[in-house]
Amino acid sequence: MSSTPVHRRRPALSNPRVQRTRARIMAIARELLPEVGPTGLSYALLAERAEVTRQTVYRHWPSRAALLLDLILEGPDLGDYPEPGSDVRVVATAWLKSLRNGTSDPATRSAVLAVTAHADHDSDSAQALARLIQDRRAALNVLLEPAGVHVDDDEFTLLYGPVLARLLIDREQVTDAFVNVVVTQWLALLDRAGAASRSHAAAGS
Amino acid sequence: MSSTPVHRRRPALSNPRVQRTRARIMAIARELLPEVGPTGLSYALLAERAEVTRQTVYRHWPSRAALLLDLILEGPDLGDYPEPGSDVRVVATAWLKSLRNGTSDPATRSAVLAVTAHADHDSDSAQALARLIQDRRAALNVLLEPAGVHVDDDEFTLLYGPVLARLLIDREQVTDAFVNVVVTQWLALLDRAGAASRSHAAAGS
Amino acid sequence: MSSTPVHRRRPALSNPRVQRTRARIMAIARELLPEVGPTGLSYALLAERAEVTRQTVYRHWPSRAALLLDLILEGPDLGDYPEPGSDVRVVATAWLKSLRNGTSDPATRSAVLAVTAHADHDSDSAQALARLIQDRRAALNVLLEPAGVHVDDDEFTLLYGPVLARLLIDREQVTDAFVNVVVTQWLALLDRAGAASRSHAAAGS
Amino acid sequence: MSSTPVHRRRPALSNPRVQRTRARIMAIARELLPEVGPTGLSYALLAERAEVTRQTVYRHWPSRAALLLDLILEGPDLGDYPEPGSDVRVVATAWLKSLRNGTSDPATRSAVLAVTAHADHDSDSAQALARLIQDRRAALNVLLEPAGVHVDDDEFTLLYGPVLARLLIDREQVTDAFVNVVVTQWLALLDRAGAASRSHAAAGS
């Protein structure tokens, strides 16, 4: 069996040399990932391409999961990030397109899939994945605050589920039309839920 | 890079010895997969646990993808398979629960995720995944035939997407309640689509 | 710290392929040792030069000590091995020259020194060294049997000590003349010891 | 291969701070050496234990050989150093015991063995070893001057050889009794040599 990696302090990002090295490795990793896949992205290959020692890569990311996570978090520039608003349809559509754009980057998609695949057996990955989802949901809720809407777990899954399924499993483009269908569906759900709670409230009065 | 695997004839399943060996390895693989994860399921480990030579495993499955695929296809007994019917809600619910049950088996889930993760870089996996999805959709359409309903790509994704997202990404139980919500949503979608095509037809007349 | 090496079966010498591989590696090691020294004789270098994988070298010798020991034991051909006889001087001289010849081979000398140096901290090396010495002493005693002489620890050290010191520490040739001086000395010691035991016996009568 | 070490000025011993640092490192090295062996005594470990930067150790001893040599030369306190005298037996015995005492210290023994083992491939070590031996011989000759005796190479090796062999190779205690036997032997040799030269002189006249 492989021994558990020793916990070791990671290089201080304040150091400009460290920043340079880290940035170069991340860039190469982003290039390489779609080419060779997450399992093919070995420290050996990464180090060679980045013209860096394996040891250096280990110093920055003690495990592949850590590297993949950073790749997801510091994804490529996604263009305009959606802004809060009171029109639920507009906000939800903007958020969903932003999700789609982020996840359409091949490197990011690879990384997400790899982390997801490891989540069952690697608690680090599981935690990272969970945090990722929670952050996205929190972001959506912030955007929807002006509209006085708060999405719960089920509603959230119903919104992003179809889009990610299309991207990751169907492995096809997520068109604007598809996004519109999903959002339309989802608004109907919210309406029903609102009506239910209203009728519930009415019945309770 | 590793050298290209030589194409080699796989053992004939007609031979009872072959069947025994194959069955034992598959069983062990199913046990092991949730424990160690898809990448941890090495030929070496598998062979050792199954008390078989590595060579033997290679003879049966020339690549890990092939093994994983077999694991998915010959999943554990799923209980009653849904039957065709004219009530769309009933049929869709049954199908969705069957999907949930199949994918809830840890070994199967692991295998599906692994295949999905490799699909970007391994055309074999991509093909296998595509076929898997198509088969499921075809099965659903067969079930819905009596109801006179045929689901297209988008509708299909909207049906299974939330369930798989809940299972694979949220990594939580898919409750019957959640299934009901998804189906209710989905029926509304079908209605809208039907109305649209009807009005379309009316306008066209 | 590195984890303790796993105990693993070494290749069966009955296999001719194994013999070939082993012989080639040993030959290369013998060549390399005097060039680069015991610490410079890395598994990496050895494997490269022998055109063999590092893993193969590990399979044959799980530790450097094991390899060095084999190098000592299967030294180069030493020429005629001394024969037993009743003339103590002749036998002792022949044995000592044989020791000298064996230890004069640069590779063997390097190996002996390395094993000796590690004996303090590596019980394997210590044991090997001890066995080496004991074997040599036993061999000498066999040769001297016809002469009715048995050498004890102190006597043995007095015989081989000066020769090894000259070789390993003075790092100079051991001439036949030097061997003769040592043997002459040593015979005087035996005489004295014999006289002492005789007088002892006489006193006891 | 590693790049050749750059020649760099070593700290001035006149500086008291330098002395303190140097003394602490040496002490730690002396402690560590028997524990971990000469190859295990890495600069990294040494620096860590001495609570000093690796750089600092490098500054003091540009190579391991240099450190080991210093360890040998500045061995632990040997007790009374023998004094010159006219009784050859007394002087030789005292000198031999002093040699034994010095070499019995585990750290020193380790260092001596390491230097010896490297002498074949590292000219620095070879030189250091040679100087060490010469110094010891010179010291003995100084002690023996009052007795009018001068030992040559062969005689010297015959005196110290058995003792070092017992210590380093047999890896056993050198008892006073053993020292006495060696000295007795050795005196007989001197006698014979003296007689030979006398008879030689007589024959030559």
Next chain:
DNA sequence: TTATAAACGAGACGGTACGTCTTGTCTTATG
């Protein structure tokens, strides 16, 4: 019932990768 073909066990081998360690140099920040 015995060939004969295939599956299987055993394991050596060349590779690649892993995660760790040490070494010697070089950069950066700090006093």
Next chain:
DNA sequence: CATAAGACAAGACGTACCGTCTCGTTTATAA
């Protein structure tokens, strides 16, 4: 500005797994 902390390149270590290749042995089918 001299010195520390420590990042980095280079490379070895011992291990694991991979895919292939013998070579015998066992099992199943066919003659």
